[in-house]
Amino acid sequence: MAFKSLLTVLTSLSDADPALRQIIALAGAQDAHVEALCLGVDRSQTGYYYAGANAMILQETLTRANAEAAEVLAHASDILGKSGARWSADDGVAQLADIGRHVAHRARFSDLVVLPRPYGDNHGTEAEPIIEAALFEGHAPVLIVPDQGEPVAAPRNIMVAWNQSVEAMRAIRRALPFLAAAELVRIVVIDPPSHGPERSDPGGLLAQMLARHGVTCEIDVLSKTMNRVSDALNRHAVDTSADMVVMGAYGHSRFREAILGGATRNMLEQARLPVFMAH
Incomplete structure (x- = not known):
């Protein structure tokens, strides 16, 4: 589609x-x-x-x-x-x-x-x-x-922010036309929970699902070495020359996001490349 x-x-x-x-x-x-x-x-x-x-x-x-x-x-x-x-x-x-x-x-x-x-x-x-x-x-x-930069007609290198949330999965499903056409999709997991369902293979099931759509995936598991998750995502996007970021929007309530910031707001404040979101 x-x-x-x-x-x-x-x-x-x-x-x-x-x-x-x-x-x-x-x-x-x-x-x-x-x-x-x-x-x-x-x-x-x-x-x-x-x-x-x-x-x-x-x-x-x-x-x-x-x-x-x-x-x-x-x-x-x-x-x-x-x-x-x-x-x-x-x-x-x-x-x-x-x-x-x-x-x-x-x-x-x-x-x-x-x-x-x-x-x-x-x-x-x-x-x-x-x-x-x-x-x-x-x-x-x-x-x-973003305000600056060339438009991206067909992103070749896409970074997916994966935190096992419903919002992230919905964004990934809606972005499938972009993901299937990309040369590489990087599934980025930051500090996966040690007792979560994906503790032994963070991002593995998602990579398997995407591979069945013909998507070439790599999984990058990162430590949260910066104060905010959005800082780590933005830095990794630059380091890997990503053309686009795919992420879920507003994991917390919008009221909490407005008061405390949150990854969605922080990401949009700093983003220097297109950000694909769904909720």
Whole structure:
């Protein structure tokens, strides 16, 4: 199975190009259709304004959001129109608190959602809820694209973060089109539990399953020599020249992730290569 329906959600010109370049590269490799949802975001919180100001502020914010959506749509249409890919693009306006509903509806009918990295300079506050809406409400896999670097059309060297979790397995299953086409897949296990079901052969059953799909695997068992798991994963990805990382998203509750960070958030803050996630 290939990824035939690709979606990207764009809210700003400042971070649109990496996602557009990546989705165009994937469309060529997968013979897929590209859909761009260009949203202007209404960030106003009218409950905080004095009486009588709501109508004026609402009109101003809606006008601004419509202008931003039109600007992003024109930019995306120009780039996609020159790409040679099959594509469509729509624009609209969404309130920040309601943006997830719009994203989830489109993501539900997509094979893969390609989104810009949610953290860093010139990234809006809506980037994180867009990713979570695609993952949790849209039930779609998401490919997070770094700000810099060349797009990856067909990753040849993929690193899989394996911790025996349901989320990790789901991400691996959804990434099978990439894994089956890769030259090498590295299954990375960090500090496997000494009393777990895979204590004698960490990653062995996963490697066996993938091998039956024609995937060439190697297993790298690492010690947690750095403070965070994400640091070890990022360093190993660089050391092994990985083209893509596959990992499960949000192993803990999202509230705990938001307060304490967690591997998902830390990974996305630091990633310098595309990260494929599913939940």
